[in-house]
Amino acid sequence: MTTQPTFAERLKADTRATHDSVDNLVMSVKPFDSRANYIRFLNLQSVFHKIVDDIYKNPVLNQAIPDLAQMARYNAVVQDLNDLNQNEYTFNGKLPEPQGNKAVGWLYCAEGSNLGAAFLFKDAKDKLGFNENFGARHLNAHPDGRAKHWREFRRHLNNLGLDADAQNEAVEGAREAFAFYKTALRQIFGLAEDAEATA
Numbered sequence: 527m528t529t530q531p532t533f534a535e536r537l538k539a540d541t542r543a544t545h546d547s548v549d550n551l552v553m554s555v556k557p558f559d560s561r562a563n564y565i566r567f568l569n570l571q572s573v574f575h576k577i578v579d580d581i582y583k584n585p586v587l588n589q590a591i592p593d594l595a596q597m598a599r600y601n602a603v604v605q606d607l608n609d610l611n612q613n614e615y616t617f618n619g620k621l622p623e624p625q626g627n628k629a630v631g632w633l634y635c636a637e638g639s640n641l642g643a644a645f646l647f648k649d650a651k652d653k654l655g656f657n658e659n660f661g662a663r664h665l666n667a668h669p670d671g672r673a674k675h676w677r678e679f680r681r682h683l684n685n686l687g688l689d690a691d692a693q694n695e696a697v698e699g700a701r702e703a704f705a706f707y708k709t710a711l712r713q714i715f716g717l718a719e720d721a722e723a724t725a
Contacts, residue, residue, distance in 0.1 A: 534683045549642070553723070568607050575600040575603050576621065582597060591683075605664075622706055624699055628696065628698060634700050635700050637679050640676075643672075
């Protein structure tokens, strides 16, 4: 008898390919090789976290996921930009407004990015001298630690009680989130609209 994957396991498995392509594209633009590149990266982060900020503050989700509103990192990204004397970036185009179950998929992408941000935070510190108090606030770990917090977050996702159709919508939302992130990256870093990571 095979065990059905949990909702969180489904999200991971069904978005693995596009998630990996996002990671590869981010690293291909070398966001920590210079201050200018890092500012572009902050611009990218500000656009994405502006979209998900309302999801983090959603009253219904906050009842299901304790302290969700406190996990939002949009304000921290804006502070990072302010540290570097930068104004918030204005995206050229209409920003998505994910709703319903699709918004849960966007939330999964946003919160999952903090788990992988350990490597980004280290590069920001080692290569550029930024830290949790200046320039790299939004990359800082959750107070409980990245791994423990991620386990707890996934547990809360699984407890949302989404049926198969709702889970499908959330997976589609996650895919849309990753796809938009790549679109925004290409715009901000001046890449071709269909550019992927170069070897």
